[in-house]
Amino acid sequence: MFIYKIAIITTIFICSGSTVFAQIKGKVVDVEAGALAFANVLLIEANEGKKHIKGVITDSTGAFSMEVSPGNYMLSVSSLGYHAYQSEVIHLSADQVTYDYGEIILTESNTALEAVTITAKKPLIEQRADRIIMNVENSILAEGNTALEVLERAPGVMVDNDGNLTLRGKQGVMVMINGKQTYLSQKELTNLLRGTSSASIASVEVITNPSAKYDAAGNSGIVNIRMKKNIQAGVNGNTYLNYGRGRDDRYGVGLNLNYSNGITNFFVSYDYAFRGEKETFNFNRNFYDGMVTGTPSRVSNQQSTTDEPLVTNNFKAGVDVNLSDNTVVGAVLNGNVGSYSRYSTARNIITKPGGELLSNALTNIDNEEKWNSLGGNINFLHKWDNNSELSADVDYSRSSFDADQLLQTNFEPLNNELINLSMRRGDIPAVTNVFVWKVDYSRTLNERISIEGGWKSSLVNADNNANYDTLRNGNWEIDQQTTNRFIYKEQIHAGYLNYKHNLGNLEFxxxxRGEYTGTTGHQLSTDSLVKRNYFQLFPSLFIRKPLGERHKLQASYSRRIDRPDYFSLNPFRFFQDPFLFFEGNPFLQPELTHSAELSYTLKDKYITSLFFSRTKDVMTSVVTQIDEINTSILRPQNLQSLTFYGMSFTMNQDLTSWWSTNNFINLFKNAYAGIQDGGTIDNSVWTYTANSQNTFAIKNGLTAELGAQYFSKSVYGLFERDAYYVVSGGLQQQLFNKKASLKLVVNDLFRTRTFIRNINYRHIDMHENINLDSRIGMLTFSYRFGTQQVKSHSRKRGDDDIQRRVKGSG
Known part of the structure; x- marks a missing residue:
């Protein structure tokens, strides 16, 4: 009831004003009706001073839009190589909601353009009505990083050492690539993001309250990674080469080629990366005879060093064909091949509080993972007179993954005992097949009303096989307790409908969205079968109210779901060392969330938001112990609830002509409640985070960037993570008439990015400290080549959503 009261009060508050706002829109094309991207559009007051009110740049389809109050205006449009356009005076009355210029045709000038280079540049951080966009291709600090490291700099996003994402402090983030869900387990997604170079990424979109058009998965929101694409005519491309070092070498190379003649567009790309990483790990546990009180009976101290090389190969090829001015079909083939190894040496010493030695074990762990993924997409788009649009996609991918593991533990002798040797080996192959098809339709009924709807179906089949052997008397024997085969099947069918109405002084x-989910988890070794079938409705509401030209209010509400992935449902045991392992939970339930948000925007630069959500059956990682054998088990489990609320502030400002700053501040509280191991969980804390990105234009093509992040203490389930901060800096020099650039970046200048977390619950007392390989120096050279023509025909896809689908195991 609390959520509904907030929604009612917010609606009344927003509807109480009377300021009228109008939208001006149009499309800029050439004489052949080809879209002109990056054209400059200026709105001018029709008075003696002719003051410039607003300015925008057309998107890849040549479209533009802007909102203004009633008045008399003129429009000025210009683009390199074309004669400028200026409209007649138009009058916007108080009852006029939209003014559509339609197609504005620019004619070519006689000025030669062979030497002209496009320099239009988006700001590092953009604030839209429903999302925050970080333009990665404009960030110096993103150079030479992986996609996972790029996400750490996105406003409101946090990444832990295992690659798990949180958004504004809340777990349950759905990661999409070019608007498409990856359908990967968390482990596979982490490997994919670690293997994707930042050089391939155009932008990262953070959507905290998505509409019904998006999948209902991801109860804290969506992080959408937009990959680069080339819309220029002729033959063109870019290439890059980078080298860096932390505690080990890192290097990469990539090439992107594109050919477009206005009717057919061919594109191909390839990226190779090697990422060396070395870390140290301290893991301390206190064991008690009962609850965590008094003096522990045993103390375990474990120190590890790891060497973790990662090798990735990503490739993509595709074609788009414009069958007519309004119809385009396309096909894309993409793949990912890679390997990740973790070579670890761990010393575990167990003593009594007085120092008496109880156990001294040295473990060598070799873990080698390999994967390959191949996916294909066929897409179709048709438009009718800019009033309606139909799109369709069909995707299929097959991913194979294999992990080979060897654990060798030597228990040093105590007194007159003999050396005890324990050895375990594992072979863990997995194959995942994914088939998805969807269709979307949108229509503008009149100047005030538009609708959109669609259908999507996805089928997932994952076959996981874990084979473990132990060495007994010199012979390898099957470990029946840990060897298993798990087959997971999932089907989701969803339909949605959105209705949008502009009332002039209010837009809502x-x-x-309705989703049917059917899952089957079959554990073959025990013939255990878990089936689930359920149907859920997911409503959403967005209200936007302008209060003059400088002030805006926006409120939103949505209901969302987060389903467990098949890795979390898989009951297999995955050993990190002989004293710590992960196991899945086949009885995990999906979690459901109600979310509400109210935001105020000033001059499109300053945004303040209040947010609240309540999650039932929240999934989180918990730890249990087998005290007798000094072993800890990490597994996912449902807790009763998570209550999450707070506020955020965003500021985008040009402080001087040479200094621009983007800042994001977040204050929130996570409160977990539930039952675990017979005890009551009540874990909560207020957390403060800050993210500041600053760009400095020096001179002669030299620019600098300085970024800083701070995260105070936070909680996730039973865990509590300590505070940390990160400062990074970089320089960029433009070369060869701005066709090339040389960038030098140092991430985590002071090596302050730590990962320290603790648990103190009932009989569990743990402390974990990972010394991350985070201070990295990276030098990158990139070069653009080809025609670089301003004139281009759009692929007319309406959205990047029908480009790349990545569903690899790495």
Whole structure:
């Protein structure tokens, strides 16, 4: 009831004003009706001073839009190589909601353009009505990093050492690539993001309250990674080469080629990366005879060193064909091949509080993972007179993954005992097949009303096989307790409808999405079968109210779901060392969330938001112990609830002509409640985070960037993570008439990015400290080549959503 009261009060508050706002829109094309991207559009007051009110740049389809109050205006449009356009005076009355210029045709000038280079540049951070966009291709600090490291700099996003993401302090983030869900387990997604170079990424979109058009998965929101694409005519491309070092070498190379003649567009890309990483790990546990009180009966201290090389190969090829001015079909083939190894040496010493030695074990662990993934996409798009649009996609991918593991532990003798040797080996192959098809339709009914709807079906089949052997008397024997085969099948069928209405001084969108989910988890060794079938409705509501030209209010509400992935459901045991292992939970339930948000925007630069959500059956990692054998078990489990609320502030400002700053501040509280091991969980804390990105234009093509992040103490389930901060800096020099650039970046200048977390619950007392390989120096050279023509025909896809689908195991 609390959520509904907030929604009612917010609606009344927003509807109480009377300021009228109008939208001006249009599309800029050439004489052949080809879209002109990056054209400059200026709105001018029709008075004696002719003051410039607003300015925008057309998108890849040549479209533009802007919102203004009633008045008299003129429009000025310009683009390199074309004659400028200026409109007649138009009058926007108080009752006029939209003014559509339609197609504005620019004619070519006689000025030669062979030497002209496009320099239009988006800001590092953009704030849209429903999302925050970080333009990675404009960030110096992103150079030479992986996609996972790029996400750490996105406003509101946090990444832990295992690659798990949180958004504004809350778990349950859905990661999409070019608007498409990856359908990967958390482990596979982490490997994929670690293997994707930042050089391939155009932008990262952070959507905290998605509409019904998006999958209902991801109860804290969506992080959408947009990959680069080339829209220029002729033959063109870019290449890059980088080298860096932390505690080990890192290097990469990539090539992107594109050919477009206005009707057919061919594109191909390849990226190779090697990422060396070495870390140290301290893991301390206190064991008690009962609850965590008094003096422990045993103390375990474990120190490890790891060497973790990662090798990735990513490739993509595709074609788009414009069958007519309004119809395009396309096909994309993409793949990912890679390997990740973790070579670890761990010393575990167990003593009594007085120092008496109880156990001294040295463990060598060799873990080698390999994967390959191949996916294909066929897409179709048709438009009718800019009023309606139909798109369709069909995707299929097959991913194979294999992990070979060898654990060798030597228990040093105590007194007159003999050396005890324990050896375990594992072969863990997995194959995942994913088939997805979807269709979307949108239509503008009139100047005030538009609708959109669609259908999506996905089928997932994952076959996981874990084979473990132990060495007994010099012979390898099957470990029946840990060897298993797990087959997971999932089907999701969803339909949605959005209705959008502009009332002049108020704009709202209401949506409803229905999803049917059917899952089957079959554990073959025990013939255990878990089936689930359920149907859920996911409503959404967005209200936007302008209060003059400088002030805006926006409110939103949505209901979302987060389903467990098949890795979390898989009951297999995955050993980190002989004293710590992970196992899945086949009885995990999906978690459901109600979310509400109210935001205020000033001059499109300053945004303040209040947010609240309540999650039922929240999934989180918990730790249990087998005290008799000094072993800890990490497994996912449902807790009763998570209550999450707070506020955020965003500021984008040009402080001087040479210094621009983007800042994000977040204050929130996570409160977990539930039952675990017979005890009551009540874990909560207020957390403060800050993210500041600053860009400095020096001179002669030299720019600098300085970024800083701070994260105070936070909680996730039973865990509590200590505070840390990160400062990074970089320089960029433009070369060869701005066709090339040389970038030098140092991440985590003071090596302050730590990963320290603790658990103190009932009989569990743990402390974990990982010394991350985070201070990295990276030098990158990139070069653009080809025609670089301003004139281009759009692929007319309406969205990047029909480009790349990545579903690899790495």
């Amino acid at each position: 969108q209401v949506g409803l």
